């Protein structure tokens with residue numbers, strides 16, 4: 001029997017591995033995930049990909065490295081964080097092979113602790129050691145005028161903030177591959193740096209909404225009864241409010257910063273997570289293993305978040321992928337309408353709004369490229385969300 | 401007196417449902433002695449599980465409600481303890497195993513983690529020490545290659561194995577009382593005997609009391625010291641196991657006994673009690689067993705008056721108007 005074979009193959013692997021295997025069977029899922037991975041890489045290394053400072057320049061026989069000097073503490077902190085994440089991923093894989101199961105979790109906690117300390121200390125050190133400094137030298141002019149003997153520039157040799165009034169609203173060319181915007185900034189450079197905004201909005205906003213949604217949903221679902229009844233009415237009221245207009249209203253009173261946008265999106269989009277978690281908790285609290293856990297005298301905290309939550313987190317993970325897509329879309333829409341981050345901070349939505357040029361001319365490259373970036377990113381997250389949902393199908397869950 | 405580890409007095413549990421109040425357990429009394437096995441027997445839906453859950457204070461409130469009663473354990477009334485005090489009793493002094501081994505373990509944790517969690521909590525041990533204990537307990541409950549299996553997930557084990565793991569979890573803190581709610585109902589017959597034997601061994605080693613809940617009187621025969629037969633929310637007969645099997649005084653108990661296959665009577669047809677256990681919302685008037693009773697189905701007294709649990713002879717109690725008729729060797 002086919003189901004039998006499947007079950008036997010699943011022998012000895014965890015539920016997570018089972019879901020991963022099912023997820024990777026579908027090419028579209030892989031494509032979506034790969035795109036998100038590329039986007040992350042681009043976001044992390046944005047200042048190395050698009051920068052008007054050269055990596056290295058030789059002036060009067062001496063090499064200088066202006067790009068690395070011009071990077072801010074934030075950039076280095078991002079590199080450090082990426083390094084720590086990769087190191088942890090490698091370590092966790094290695095633990096599986098080299099450390100006995102009984103020691104694994106304490107070793108893991110120690111590793112997490114070490115990673116956290118490295119991250120915090122490293123970031124603090126960078127902010128302390130690397131004060132913002134302005135390097136106003138025009139290295140490109142130096143090269144053009146022959147004052148520099150040799151120079152190595154980033155693949156896209158433009159800063160996202162550097163304006164060039166001589167090159168305003170120019171279409172794609174050899175110099176500016178994706179054209180320039182209303183103040184002559186390079187579109188590709190701004191797109192590359194804009195990926196940081198999109199990703200951080202997606203993750204921070206959804207992180208906030210997940211935490212709120214899980215807390216509210218867990219309490220409503222586990223306790224049920226009156227608590228649930230009153231809580232759900234409140235959630236329903238929240239759901240009836242058109243979120244986008246609520247955000248528009250709030251944002252017009254708040255100072256416009258990226259952090260505020262993230263917080264507002266997070267505070268207004270948790271109802272979906274709350275409902276999913278509530279439904280799971282309502283179902284799971286009656287399960288035998290929950291009753292068995294209670295009968296062992298485990299505290300409520302452990303019952304809710306250790307025994308029930310991991311069994312009911314799947315729909316939230318799926319929902320989170322869709323919500324990230326949604327948050328990116330909301331940020332783009334806000335910026336498109338002029339309620340988002342202020343220039344020169346590069347936002348895809350804000351770039352999109354420049355498609356109608358200052359003279360009323362239609363600048364197709366300012367519509368197409370940022371539009372594509374938003375579209376493909378949102379689609380990639382939706383693909384991953386759908387892939388996860390299919391992989392977590394209850395049919396498989398039974399086998400686990 | 402002091403050898404009673406648990407004493408239930410007048411326990412009544414009601415559920416508020418949309419169709420009315422379901423009186424799932426009514427005026428139940430019994431006591432369990434140290435080191436002994438007390439069996440609670442009855443068909444499905446009689447209120448056995450609700451009684452057990454009430455002892456652990458695990459009745460879901462709402463819809464459930466313990467309207468009345470005392471549950472005395474080690475000198476304290478469990479029904480008056482705070483939730484925090486109750487948590488230090490659950491799993492530590494009173495442990496419970498459930499009917500469904502397939503669904504009673506958390507699918508996302510290794511069995512070692514699940515056993516270790518209880519040990520860490522009640523015995524204040526570190527994770528490593530608790531894990532070592534978990535391996536030891538798995539060996540005690542007869543799991544081969546315990547060192548390897550301790551880091552497996554529940555889905556990698558068979559039903560019998562999982563019930564052994566459940567027993568290991570329950571035994572991890574050496575409870576004084578083990579509540580086993582139909583521990584073998586979901587298992588194959590051969591495995592049933594092994595599991596019951598295991599419980600008996602652990603009981604002897606630890607001088608533990610056991611509340612054995614079952615719908616199968618056959619399981620009770622050689623294992624229980626005392627038996628209470630439950631029918632439609634009430635205890636209808638209480639006796640020492642030997643007395644009960646020699647001479648059942650309640651027609652319901654007699655029916656249960658007749659439905660058992662017996663050695664030496666292989667040719668005999670098994671009789672089943674006709675009809676089903678009434679739903680608590682539709683209990684019949686008078687004696688709740690009268691519609692199914694060979695004696696009482698057309699008796700005026702049985703139809704209108706509900707008998708309480710009466711002392712019929714020394715150590716023999718039954719809730720039947722005609723119990724004395726069934727008493728053998730009278731006078």
Ligand SMILES: Nc1ncnc2c1ncn2[C@@H]1O[C@H](COP(=O)(O)OP(=O)(O)O)[C@@H](O)[C@H]1O
Nearest residue numbers: 415422424443444445446447448449450463680
């Ligand atoms: N959560 C509940 N809500 C409503 N009624 C319940 C609930 N749990 C149990 N009951 C009622 O209590 C009665 C006894 O159930 P139970 O103790 O589980 O029987 P059993 O003897 O088979 O273990 C059942 O008939 C059921 O109607």
Ligand SMILES: [Mg+2]
Nearest residue numbers: 445448449582
């Ligand atoms: Mg039951």
